[in-house]
Amino acid sequence: MSSLTDTASTVSEPAAASRHDRHRALRRASSIALCILAWHLASTFRIDLGIVTFQNVPPPLEVVAAARELIESGTLLSHLTASLSRVLGGYTGAAAVGVALGLLIGRSRGVEDALLPPLELLRPIPAVAWIPLAILMFPSSELSMVFITFTGALFPILLATIHGVESVDSRLIASARSLGARRHAVFIEVVLPAAAPGIFTGLSIGMGTAWFCLVTAEMIAGQFGIGYYTWASYTIQNYPDIVVGMLLIGLLGMGSSAAIRKLGSALMPWQALEAKKT
Amino acid sequence: MRPAPHSPPAVAGRIDIRNLSIRLGQGRQAFEAVQNVSLGIEPGEFVCLLGPSGCGKSTLLGTLAGHLQPGSGDIRVDALPVEGPHPERGLVFQHHTLFPWLKVVDNVAFGMKMRGIGRQERSREAQRLLDRVGLSEFRHHYPSQLSGGMQQRVEIARVLINQPKVMLMDEPFGALDAQTRMMMQQLLLDIWESIRTTIVFITHDIDEALFLADRIIVMSPRPGRIIEQIAVEFARPRRAELITTDGFTRLKHRCLELLHPKSNHPLPRLSPLGTVP
Numbered sequence: 001m002s003s004l005t006d007t008a009s010t011v012s013e014p015a016a017a018s019r020h021d022r023h024r025a026l027r028r029a030s031s032i033a034l035c036i037l038a039w040h041l042a043s044t045f046r047i048d049l050g051i052v053t054f055q056n057v058p059p060p061l062e063v064v065a066a067a068r069e070l071i072e073s074g075t076l077l078s079h080l081t082a083s084l085s086r087v088l089g090g091y092t093g094a095a096a097v098g099v100a101l102g103l104l105i106g107r108s109r110g111v112e113d114a115l116l117p118p119l120e121l122l123r124p125i126p127a128v129a130w131i132p133l134a135i136l137m138f139p140s141s142e143l144s145m146v147f148i149t150f151t152g153a154l155f156p157i158l159l160a161t162i163h164g165v166e167s168v169d170s171r172l173i174a175s176a177r178s179l180g181a182r183r184h185a186v187f188i189e190v191v192l193p194a195a196a197p198g199i200f201t202g203l204s205i206g207m208g209t210a211w212f213c214l215v216t217a218e219m220i221a222g223q224f225g226i227g228y229y230t231w232a233s234y235t236i237q238n239y240p241d242i243v244v245g246m247l248l249i250g251l252l253g254m255g256s257s258a259a260i261r262k263l264g265s266a267l268m269p270w271q272a273l274e275a276k277k278t
Numbered sequence: 279m280r281p282a283p284h285s286p287p288a289v290a291g292r293i294d295i296r297n298l299s300i301r302l303g304q305g306r307q308a309f310e311a312v313q314n315v316s317l318g319i320e321p322g323e324f325v326c327l328l329g330p331s332g333c334g335k336s337t338l339l340g341t342l343a344g345h346l347q348p349g350s351g352d353i354r355v356d357a358l359p360v361e362g363p364h365p366e367r368g369l370v371f372q373h374h375t376l377f378p379w380l381k382v383v384d385n386v387a388f389g390m391k392m393r394g395i396g397r398q399e400r401s402r403e404a405q406r407l408l409d410r411v412g413l414s415e416f417r418h419h420y421p422s423q424l425s426g427g428m429q430q431r432v433e434i435a436r437v438l439i440n441q442p443k444v445m446l447m448d449e450p451f452g453a454l455d456a457q458t459r460m461m462m463q464q465l466l467l468d469i470w471e472s473i474r475t476t477i478v479f480i481t482h483d484i485d486e487a488l489f490l491a492d493r494i495i496v497m498s499p500r501p502g503r504i505i506e507q508i509a510v511e512f513a514r515p516r517r518a519e520l521i522t523t524d525g526f527t528r529l530k531h532r533c534l535e536l537l538h539p540k541s542n543h544p545l546p547r548l549s550p551l552g553t554v555p
């Protein structure tokens with residue numbers, strides 16, 4: 001039986017695997033270090049390549065100084081909480097609506113015909129284009145900002161859920177029915193768990209796009225928020241602060257996407273085993 | 279795992295198929311996959327459907343399982359018409375359909391969960407069936423951690439937990455290596471000799487059909503029709519040595535002839551100088 005030898009061979013694996021993991025982490029860290037070094041050289045020597053120039057790009061050290069200033073001024077926390085609450089608000093709404101609609105559309109041809117065409121029409125509209133309408137539709141600017149991040153996160157989640165539901169192996173459903181599962185049980189016991197990996201991929205991408213829309217959202221109004229801080233720094237020509245804002249958004253987006261993926265693999269332990277096989 | 283010396287005769291699981299035709303495809307592409315099949319199967323009988331690939335065996339089995347609608351004709355199990363899938367008719371495919379997100383024990387217990395039976399009783403019964411197929415140590419593994427043969431054993435245990443009157447098996451060992459396949463055939467016979475459920479078993483492997491079956495139903499290429507029924511009367515319990523006996527070889531020849539009939543018009547032999555008369 002081949003699987004007996006499989007399990008035997010995994011015993012010696014952890015040591016090798018952790019060495020391999022450390023190597024990879026090192027390579028990844030050096031990649032970031034190299035990028036910073038290139039940025040440093042390009043900005044301090046004010047490289048001008050004709051089509052792109054680094055003459056006005058602040059060098060890393062100035063950015064670090066600006067970051068320190070932001071921290072010491074004590075406003076960082078209010079910027080962070082303002083942005084986090086907007087992104088999480090929009091994202092939570094998008095996750096609820098996207099997953100629910102996606103499940104309905106994926107399971108029913110009728111719902112698909114009724115709902116998918118208008119959604120397909122709205123999908124290509126970029127977040128910026130929503131600003132005027134968002135201001136007109138929502139009485140509070142806070143809500144309109146939440147709405148903008150919502151539109152950013154909704155479509156990746158919706159489409160991934162539809163795809164996840166539609167690609168459930170029909171043999172699994174046939175087996176479940178032959179084992180006595182009725183409509184409702186097929187949905188709960190088979191369709192949901194089978195679609196879950198796809199849904200989580202959408203949730204993780206949606207988290208990224210919610211942050212992606214943050215600057216756009218915070219262009220609307222406000223005095224706090226990292227997107228607002230970035231945009232305001234540009235209007236007052238405070239270039240190092242722009243880069244601080246950009247990097248903060250990058251870090252937060254990356255971190256929260258990773259958190260969603262972590263949650264996904266904690267909820268779906270079988271996934272890691274299948275990935276290992278391929 | 280010895281079978282009871284005289285297992286009681288089965289009383290349930292009679293299958294009656296009358297003038298069954300099944301159409302597949304839509305519109306212009308529609309065609310008859312199974313044509314005018316009539317077949318009676320006794321309770322507790324082990325029947326193998328043998329036929330070339332594409333002849334409609336899976337289609338016939340899918341209809342028996344209740345996943346496909348018959349075009350015309352009539353299928354009954356214990357006098358009741360088949361109207362949809364039912365746990366009394368367990369289904370096993372060539373490639374396992376275990377739920378990847380459930381551990382082995384929960385996969386096996388799935389049928390009882392659908393009947394609303396409590397967790398404790400479910401796992402106890404699942405445990406008993408895993409013992410039966412020799413996999414109790416693997417109860418907390420996920421399906422992807424098992425080999426192909428083990429996955430099919432779990433699949434069989436999962437069907438058995440519903441105490442099916444009929445087991446429908448669609449080339450269940452077709453993807454296994456020769457040695458594992460022999461082991462699985464032996465295991466299946468051991469189980470069947472103790473529980474005596476009706477088994478309809480699809481294969482295109484003649485040795486497998488002869489080793490397992492009470493009766494072999496040979497089907498023609500598409501559209502599938504029954505062209506011959508062969509009673510296989512080797513004594514049970516059967517052991518691997520059976521396949522080297524003369525009686526076995528004789529029946530095997532018969533099956534080979536049915537599946538690959540000698541062409542009436544032999545092709546002319548080609549030579550560089552033209553056709554040799």
Ligand SMILES: Nc1ncnc2c1ncn2[C@@H]1O[C@H](COP(=O)(O)OP(=O)(O)O)[C@@H](O)[C@H]1O
Nearest residue numbers: 302303311330331332333334335336337338500
């Ligand atoms: N859903 C389907 N729609 C159209 N044709 C099908 C479908 N399923 C199977 N077929 C065709 O029907 C024939 C019988 O298929 P099948 O019952 O799977 O044969 P077997 O199991 O004997 O190999 C084959 O020619 C196959 O290509």
Ligand SMILES: [Mg+2]
Nearest residue numbers: 332335336448
């Ligand atoms: Mg088939």
